[in-house]
Amino acid sequence: MYVEQPFDEIKVSPQKRRVAYFYDQDVGNYFYGTGHCMKPHRIRMTHSLIMNYELYKKMEIYRAEPATNLELTQFHSDEYIDFIDRVTPDNLHLFPREAQIFNVGEDCPVFDGLGEFCKISCGGSMEGAARLNNGSADIVINYAGGLHHAKKSEASGFCYTNDIVLAIIELLRKHPRVLYIDTDVHHGDGVEEAFYTSDRVMTCSFHKFGEFFPGTGNVGDIGIGKGKYHSVNVPLRDGIDDASYKSIFEPIIQRIVDWYQPSAIVLQCGGDSLSGDRLGPFNLSMRGHANCVNFVRSLGLPMIVLGGGGYTIRNVARTWAFETGICNGVILPKELPYNGYYEYYAPVYELDVRSSNMNNANSKEYLDKLLTQVVANLDHTKHAPSVQMHDVPMDKEDLGDIDEDMPDAIDTKGGSQMQRDKIVENEAEFFNDEEKDKGEKNIFEQEMAATNTTVVDEERTTIAKLGGEKTEKEETPKAIALYEDEKAEIEALNKQD
């Protein structure tokens, strides 16, 4: 059944997709601590490459409103979010009990601005999901998201809040079935656990398994209750290369899409599955990694593209920039444009991450057994389970999937009535918000002046109107500042050339 396909050059479908990219210029300033391998700076490096490759001409760029505590408690517990919001390196000694039960410390240190960092990460993914829901984008990107290990009341594996679970909860307000795909080298345990009893979310994780963090995600872990056969795990060995990965990834995802018929896909693009990662033992080239993005894009479904792990940061930045190109239907040229972090890419200054000559411990026999097992499990899923849909879920039961006799399940999709009430869009309200519209238009006018974007006026107006939804605070000044900074940065760089 497993057929190893050759790994050819990536061909992107010319089909136009509207891309919304979320970036907050503060995100690169957060610092996990000296010697910690998680570096939010890589998101800023990625952004600099994206801007200097002029991808802003192809997509809309947004700075999301940071998530509120209330929004975070749609998945996380109140006590946990309260702790994340309040704890600082200076007052940590006042919370010895909490630090232990919420698992902050070595892997997940308390650093300055931790709460803000979490809110930026989750805000982008949640607002991205809202944008897919209201139809104003086909693909949304948030590289500050993808933090798949965070649990309801526990930090884990450098992750504190689970933006992915929050984004999926948002998508479930509109979409009957959501597919989550995880290409990080680590098992996507936090997301799997959150939806383990649900048939409205299918999770599919490709990861290194065997004496490797977090230790879960064997092929036999398939979900329970209504969620049985709705968790797919593809445990891989060291050194998997582009051809093997493609040859197992594509048939599994195609099978899931054919059988499960999701109406939206969330793709976690953890960069630690790249060759030469500081933590990950896989051997994917930049193109091998990006092939997943290209394949999922080719399915033509609304899609959220997220970051995740990735610890050789120059390679993460290269790959995520390349993948942003693919989302926009472009293969970026190999020669790196001059950018704010040019020296990081010495000595080759190319947009490429190559595979090494390491051994691929995934034999064809092993991959064949794995594929056979996964497909056999999928054959148990009933074809596209139907879900009674409501425009806005009013009770957690209305999310349609909760096996009520399981305490875990009840915890999975919390969220207060008050919060849901707040989210209900009042059309009259958001279309009449003149001030906000003006502000949003200003951003687009500035951008148009700076970049010659070819978005037609009508589309711009629509997007500008939708841009104000769901937020109560004034976000325009921040957003304008972002564009001015970027413009200044790019102009300075152009002068140097």
Ligand SMILES: [Zn+2]
């Ligand atoms: Zn990882």
